Amino acid sequence: MTANPLAGFTVSTADITLTGTGLRRPECVLAQPTGDLWVADLGGGVLHIRPDGSQETIQPLDGGGPFAPDEGADISGNQGFSMPNGLCFDADGDFVIGNFGTNVVEHLTRDGHWSLIADSAVWPDGASRPLGKVNFPAFDTAGRLWFSVTASAEAWRNRGQQTESDGYISVIDDPAPGTQSVARIVATDLAGTNELRFSADGGTLYVAETGGDHLTRFQVEDDGTLTGREVYGPDRLHGAPDGFAFDTHGNLWTTLIGQDRLVAITPEGEVLTIWEDGDRAVKEAARANPQDSGASTALGAKPGDGLAPRMASITFGGPDLRTVYVGSLGGTSLPTFRSPVPGAPLPHWSASF
Numbered sequence: 001m002t003a004n005p006l007a008g009f010t011v012s013t014a015d016i017t018l019t020g021t022g023l024r025r026p027e028c029v030l031a032q033p034t035g036d037l038w039v040a041d042l043g044g045g046v047l048h049i050r051p052d053g054s055q056e057t058i059q060p061l062d063g064g065g066p067f068a069p070d071e072g073a074d075i076s077g078n079q080g081f082s083m084p085n086g087l088c089f090d091a092d093g094d095f096v097i098g099n100f101g102t103n104v105v106e107h108l109t110r111d112g113h114w115s116l117i118a119d120s121a122v123w124p125d126g127a128s129r130p131l132g133k134v135n136f137p138a139f140d141t142a143g144r145l146w147f148s149v150t151a152s153a154e155a156w157r158n159r160g161q162q163t164e165s166d167g168y169i170s171v172i173d174d175p176a177p178g179t180q181s182v183a184r185i186v187a188t189d190l191a192g193t194n195e196l197r198f199s200a201d202g203g204t205l206y207v208a209e210t211g212g213d214h215l216t217r218f219q220v221e222d223d224g225t226l227t228g229r230e231v232y233g234p235d236r237l238h239g240a241p242d243g244f245a246f247d248t249h250g251n252l253w254t255t256l257i258g259q260d261r262l263v264a265i266t267p268e269g270e271v272l273t274i275w276e277d278g279d280r281a282v283k284e285a286a287r288a289n290p291q292d293s294g295a296s297t298a299l300g301a302k303p304g305d306g307l308a309p310r311m312a313s314i315t316f317g318g319p320d321l322r323t324v325y326v327g328s329l330g331g332t333s334l335p336t337f338r339s340p341v342p343g344a345p346l347p348h349w350s351a352s353f
Helices: 153-157 280-287
Strands: 017-019 029-031 037-041 045-049 055-058 084-089 095-099 104-108 114-118 120-122 128-130 134-139 145-149 167-172 183-190 193-198 204-209 214-220 226-232 241-246 252-256 261-265 271-276 311-317 323-328 334-338
Touching: 029 084, 029 311, 029 323, 037 084, 037 323, 045 084, 084 134, 095 145, 104 134, 114 167, 134 193, 145 193, 167 193, 167 204, 183 226, 193 241, 204 241, 214 241, 252 311, 252 323, 261 311
Parallel strands: 120 183, 241 311
Antiparallel strands: 017 334, 029 037, 037 045, 045 055, 084 095, 095 104, 095 134, 104 114, 120 128, 134 145, 145 167, 167 183, 193 204, 204 214, 214 226, 241 252, 252 261, 261 271, 311 323, 323 334
């Protein structure tokens, strides 16, 4: 068996450069082979970081949709402000956005035209209900649009020390840009549903259960139903996984938002620590409570410290997919370093847009 290229690999502050300046809640990052980066922006849009380092924010030209002023916006999503969270490209290179602040899935073109994709979903009992805290969207190989919802709006408002397991996954079977669609719920009882990703063949769906402190995976059936739910890797990661990405060796890299730590789960299930950001003494003191994985503060959450406070996502980019960008809820730049193994290319990597 080929040795794991991450064996013995760690990152220190000296290995890190910073990409971008003045970013506002850069929770999600999309990279293109051209070197262009696209980052979720707290002000209600997507920030473009060009290869030359220049930046431009794309926002709706007419303030379309349920957008609100960004002054005083709460980065935990408590006040109803527009808060783009997860992003993915559509077939034309425009953006599908999970808006954690306004509880909708929305579409934004690169020239600033906004449209609503979905603000409600049909439950297994046939009832249609508002979406709640929409987190992350992704397309599958069949062109279906999937998205995660961390919790209902009511549960989010009333959350205590633990996040209720009322998160879910929904899918839109035939999404059409510019048209409001019908979403159906295909998995329920998830704890703090966060980022989701498909295997390369589209047959397996992985999702971070931030409140559950582990990764979960499902088998994707031809009709878009999910079966075979199981925990992937350890039952507890002791830090609350948020965003994740695979590399070409099969390691699953994930950020632990409750500990500001980047780890990788190997194909054999071992957890390797890649980078520990910020003041470890503070985080270890919180972790000393066996009831606290970090999840109790991760979703609630108070800002961390370091270069990526409340570390939230990991993205592979660069022409060789060995450049790693780390997103966070409290940072103003993207910590950036080189990986010994390339990331697994996402579906858009070979697109011509």
